[in-house]
Amino acid sequence: MSDAAIAGGVAVLVTVAVIAIAWPFVAPQRGQRDAVLSREDRRRIDLLERRDAAYAGLRELEQDHRTGKLSNDDYEAERRRLRAEAAEVLRELDALDSKPGERADAPREV
Amino acid sequence: MATFGTAALFVTFVLAVYATGAAVLAARRRDRRLMQSASNALTAAFGTTLAATFALLIALARHDFSIRTVADTTSLQLPWQYTLSAFWASQEGSLLLWLTVLTGASALVMFQNRRRNRELLPWVAAVLGGITVFFSGMLSFVSQPFQQVSGPPPANGAGLDPALQNPYMVAHPPMLYLGYVTVAVPFAFAMAALISGRVDSRWLVAVRRWTLFSWMCLGVGMLLGAHWAYVEIGWGGYWAWDPVENAALMPWLAATAFLHSVMVQEKKGMLKVWNVVLVTATFSLALFGTFLTRSGVVGSIHAFVQSSVGPALLGFIAVVLAFAVTLIVWRLPILRSEHRLESVVSREATFLFNNLLLLAFAFAILWGVVFPILSEAVRGVQSTVSTPYYNFFLVAFGLPLLLLTGIGPLVAWRKASVNSLARTFRWPALSALAAGALLALLGLGSSTAGLTAFSLCVFVTITIGLEFARGMSARRAIAGTSWPRSLVDLIGRNRRRYGGYVVHLAVVLLVVGITASSAYSTASEATLGPGQSMRVAGYTLTYAGLTRSSDTNSTTTSAVLDVSRNGNRLGSLSPGQRIYPVEGRSTNEVDIQRSMLTGTDLYTILQGISKDGRSVTVKALVNPAVSLIWVAGAVFLLGALITIWPDPREARQLARRYAAALAREA
Numbered sequence: 001m002s003d004a005a006i007a008g009g010v011a012v013l014v015t016v017a018v019i020a021i022a023w024p025f026v027a028p029q030r031g032q033r034d035a036v037l038s039r040e041d042r043r044r045i046d047l048l049e050r051r052d053a054a055y056a057g058l059r060e061l062e063q064d065h066r067t068g069k070l071s072n073d074d075y076e077a078e079r080r081r082l083r084a085e086a087a088e089v090l091r092e093l094d095a096l097d098s099k100p101g102e103r104a105d106a107p108r109e110v
Numbered sequence: 111m112a113t114f115g116t117a118a119l120f121v122t123f124v125l126a127v128y129a130t131g132a133a134v135l136a137a138r139r140r141d142r143r144l145m146q147s148a149s150n151a152l153t154a155a156f157g158t159t160l161a162a163t164f165a166l167l168i169a170l171a172r173h174d175f176s177i178r179t180v181a182d183t184t185s186l187q188l189p190w191q192y193t194l195s196a197f198w199a200s201q202e203g204s205l206l207l208w209l210t211v212l213t214g215a216s217a218l219v220m221f222q223n224r225r226r227n228r229e230l231l232p233w234v235a236a237v238l239g240g241i242t243v244f245f246s247g248m249l250s251f252v253s254q255p256f257q258q259v260s261g262p263p264p265a266n267g268a269g270l271d272p273a274l275q276n277p278y279m280v281a282h283p284p285m286l287y288l289g290y291v292t293v294a295v296p297f298a299f300a301m302a303a304l305i306s307g308r309v310d311s312r313w314l315v316a317v318r319r320w321t322l323f324s325w326m327c328l329g330v331g332m333l334l335g336a337h338w339a340y341v342e343i344g345w346g347g348y349w350a351w352d353p354v355e356n357a358a359l360m361p362w363l364a365a366t367a368f369l370h371s372v373m374v375q376e377k378k379g380m381l382k383v384w385n386v387v388l389v390t391a392t393f394s395l396a397l398f399g400t401f402l403t404r405s406g407v408v409g410s411i412h413a414f415v416q417s418s419v420g421p422a423l424l425g426f427i428a429v430v431l432a433f434a435v436t437l438i439v440w441r442l443p444i445l446r447s448e449h450r451l452e453s454v455v456s457r458e459a460t461f462l463f464n465n466l467l468l469l470a471f472a473f474a475i476l477w478g479v480v481f482p483i484l485s486e487a488v489r490g491v492q493s494t495v496s497t498p499y500y501n502f503f504l505v506a507f508g509l510p511l512l513l514l515t516g517i518g519p520l521v522a523w524r525k526a527s528v529n530s531l532a533r534t535f536r537w538p539a540l541s542a543l544a545a546g547a548l549l550a551l552l553g554l555g556s557s558t559a560g561l562t563a564f565s566l567c568v569f570v571t572i573t574i575g576l577e578f579a580r581g582m583s584a585r586r587a588i589a590g591t592s593w594p595r596s597l598v599d600l601i602g603r604n605r606r607r608y609g610g611y612v613v614h615l616a617v618v619l620l621v622v623g624i625t626a627s628s629a630y631s632t633a634s635e636a637t638l639g640p641g642q643s644m645r646v647a648g649y650t651l652t653y654a655g656l657t658r659s660s661d662t663n664s665t666t667t668s669a670v671l672d673v674s675r676n677g678n679r680l681g682s683l684s685p686g687q688r689i690y691p692v693e694g695r696s697t698n699e700v701d702i703q704r705s706m707l708t709g710t711d712l713y714t715i716l717q718g719i720s721k722d723g724r725s726v727t728v729k730a731l732v733n734p735a736v737s738l739i740w741v742a743g744a745v746f747l748l749g750a751l752i753t754i755w756p757d758p759r760e761a762r763q764l765a766r767r768y769a770a771a772l773a774r775e776a
Contacts, residue, residue, distance in 0.1 A: 017125055053377055061522075064523075
């Protein structure tokens, strides 16, 4: 490989690298700053995770019951508990979303 | 080519430094353009690393012996595929492979997350950038792959270690590296979650497939390595508890623990600290594995000579650990569990016990690996930790783990009653006891551990079979579909669970293969003249004479052995000794006759040839069911792929769950 070819190759690498890192500053782009999640957003994510975990738990419970891993009594007790937990989480989500000035634009079911 | 490669690596280093700094600033200022610039820098770093990789490959293909790495690991006589695979035979080349995979994974992470995880991504980029700084710095300043030889280039290279001239060596190291290096992604997300304070399950969702991928590659890589050892090293075994084999096993065990405990966090909101600790342990053990192979600090057939990268790697591991521990301690208040363990008889408890056993086993192995190093540092005498030490812990931790593999799927979450347990475990337990009794009657009671392992394998197989049968039956009751359709639906609706069961089945096959081939193997050695025979486990081997063959870089002398059993001729075997003139080395070339029906191998090694060439010394082993180990590899891969395969329903649910947050982030 000749010295000129090496120099050309290195120049291409450096040019591409410089363009890559400079491009976001010269290209037109919407919005320059990322919004940060508020305390309420984080709380909502926690609650949604708990809600989905309760739903998944109910589905899993159903499957475990159908496949004979749980007695009827255990199944009923655990189902009551998971439903109560899901209801509690949904109440908290409702309360969070109905706060004045909070998340008026957010979808009720996310 | 050398100048171009060196320059490309230096550009990678500069880009990585920039990406790290820009990502940190972007996170602090929440500046999207700066983040995009950092992301582009990481992607460009992959491009420049790839340029260096191609430069080294071209140098290898062109036999450019002016480059030390090429001169030290190849020769003009080396077949082309090994000339290219010599890329990772040298320390410098293997570190370049590390960097290529790392920057490739980083670029992919940036692309996958270009519209999501915006709160985590700058910190992910910073951590991945930091790791890239270290490795590109090493390749630029400490262990340079394009370093020139002193003086004029030699007319021929030194050649490649004959043990590495094997097709498995083309696939095994890259597969292990994919596993080792991509572990950096879960680590980066875990650290990003801690730094940003977003310790909900989002980071777990983001890294699940990456962790599964790393774990799959490590598992497949280890099995490829085991098969290489079996067919190439020529001692009759496949796993020698070599420090470098252990180096891959330790992060795999920690990743296995993480893959189980992550389900507890997702379903119960528990074990948040533990999961971060496991991810840190997995990445640190992967780095430690790199340290073991690159530093030459321990003796191993894989380890490279004592080198300057050892202290740097050790220092980097210390920095990683200090960084992770500081973050974990800082974030302890928000890592509290949402629930407590309610019963020791529950699925989460079995996962916890499984985690403790996996970690205990990993650390027992770690102690076995580091003890000789510590012993030499403290007493000046290097002690060795031999196979019985590891086998003791394999049995002590492995058998309870196997039991838990059977128990876990059958126990309900939260807590299970005694009645339901008795009902669920009745058939698996009775089957295991019956199998144990039958095997003892058949004369397999010579190894208590072996008999226990076989019984537990039956227990686990029955539990998996029952899980599939009950699940399919329930699907048929709901949807009224055929049995095959219900099987497809069952797996499709819960890939993680049923893919996991397939992996458990692979574990059963692996345990049967390992137990049978180690506890019930038979060996015999004899010196034979022409026409003389030896017997081993019912086989008769008759020596017919020597043959010689040559190819471009080696000459092989083989002993032809006619094989028969109960008077029936089964063909012939030709174990040999191969001499590599360029490398000045010789290797044993084993020959194996495999029974497709029983999976048993008749394994022959040519131990020696008398000076007059009239007699040969042959060692023959009969390894029962050893083929199941390789079948287990295929089943493991299938199970892992089922588990990794994207689930559109899950993706939709996650998209809905995080829609609120995403709407704000967009």
